[in-house]
């Protein structure tokens with residue numbers, strides 16, 4: 197029976213987070229532990245991680261480790277995650293974003309920083325650093341992409357490996373002149389290895405060297421095998437056959453629970469939705485919007501990037517407010533998008549509110565008070581905010597792509613006849629189709645009984661990690677048995 201799993205990640209909620217990867221890396225191990233696995237998570241000891249973990253103990257010293265001295269430590273997070281921390285101040289000592297400097301530029305030594313993470317993972321997993329030996333190593337995204345490659349260089353008994361692609365757009369590309377610094381033999385730099393258009397790709401290493409490759413929804417698993425969605429990796433991925441599969445994400449339903457959420461003015465449940473109206477009022481006050489329970493309150497909680505399609509939403513603002521609806525945007529990212537929403541909020545302060553930045557508490561308050569969340573992504577491997585939204589009775593209006601297509605049931609005519617629907621989908625991802633979806637949402641909003649039914653459908657869904665964790669467990673068992 198396979199039992200010991202090492203999860204390798206560059207971010208992990210609640211210790212350090214830039215996006216959904218952290219949510220997954222923080223919640224999946226706990227769900228797997230509930231299914232009987234012993235899961236340890238290896239991550240870099242960034243300053244934020246050192247501030248928020250407890251019971252830290254040094255397990256071993258690594259005196260000559262990628263240009264400095266490092267330590268491997270064990271620790272626990274407040275919510276009980278069992279951690280291995282790679283404490284290497286020369287690599288991870290800077291405060292702030294784990295990947296970028298304060299000017300928003302990728303850190304110049306990212307290749308070394310994340311190769312070091314994978315290198316430590318490979319040593320740790322084979323029992324070289326402690327007496328704990330993994331049976332499965334589960335590496336996430338390009339930052340942990342070299343793990344299986346380094347493992348292939350180890351001798352003796354080796355664990356099986358799973359590599360999860362959370363976002364194919366981030367490919368970990370670096371010049372081949374860095375091979376020696378990365379401790380990678382030249383022979384690995386080939387078409388069948390890590391070479392990608394004359395560059396080293398950490399992402400490709402994960403795909404090529406792992407026993408199984410997963411991504412975070414079945415639809416995205418299909419999309420990335422095509423020329424369009426494959427972002428240059430379509431050919432390689434389509435040749436993976438059943439080595440590649442899509443397993444939907446879940447969310448931590450203890451953290452995202454409208455009945456117990458401490459961030460909400462008034463907690464509520466699917467049978468007692470009245471509290472949501474109070475939260476909406478508080479939100480309208482907070483953002484200085486007109487207090488109006490009848491005006492549908494749309495929201496965005498997102499990185500403001502090309503991927504998320506929010507330029508289309510910015511263009512649709514006149515359409516939204518022209519129909520008496522309101523919009524709240526919480527996010528940060530591209531300067532052009534930040535400016536567009538700041539300008540809209542300045543020009544229409546009764547109807548548009550905007551907070552540029554990252555605020556976990558506010559994200560909960562918005563989910564608790566808004567009526568609809570916009571996710572007009574051009575591509576979306578899974579997406580988590582639509583899952584949180586449905587749990588909070590906030591209907592997702594989403595582009596029909598990737599995990600959004602797989603998790604939101606469109607309230608079309610036939611679905612409504614059957615009493616189904618948990619949100620709205622639109623396609624193609626154009627301003628025109630988005631506006632039509634907004635119109636359809638407004639028609640539904642005006643039919644209070646149907647709206648309530650859709651909210652209840654959404655709140656009835658099981659969006660927890662139970663099902664997905666069982667799928668990962670089955671995958672671990674399958675590859676371990678090979």
Ligand code: ADP
Pocket residue numbers: 214215216217219497498499526527528553554555556559578579580581582
């Ligand atoms: P991605 O990982 O592509 O950014 P996901 O939907 O998978 O998208 O996950 C995003 C996570 O980050 C969610 O937990 C969401 O609530 C959170 N989030 C995004 N932007 C913000 C923000 N500005 N403030 C607070 N939380 C945010």
Ligand code: GLC
Pocket residue numbers: 215216217220362363412445576577578579580599
């Ligand atoms: C990525 C994707 C997002 C996904 C998240 C967690 O950041 O963009 O769709 O939900 O990873 O898997």
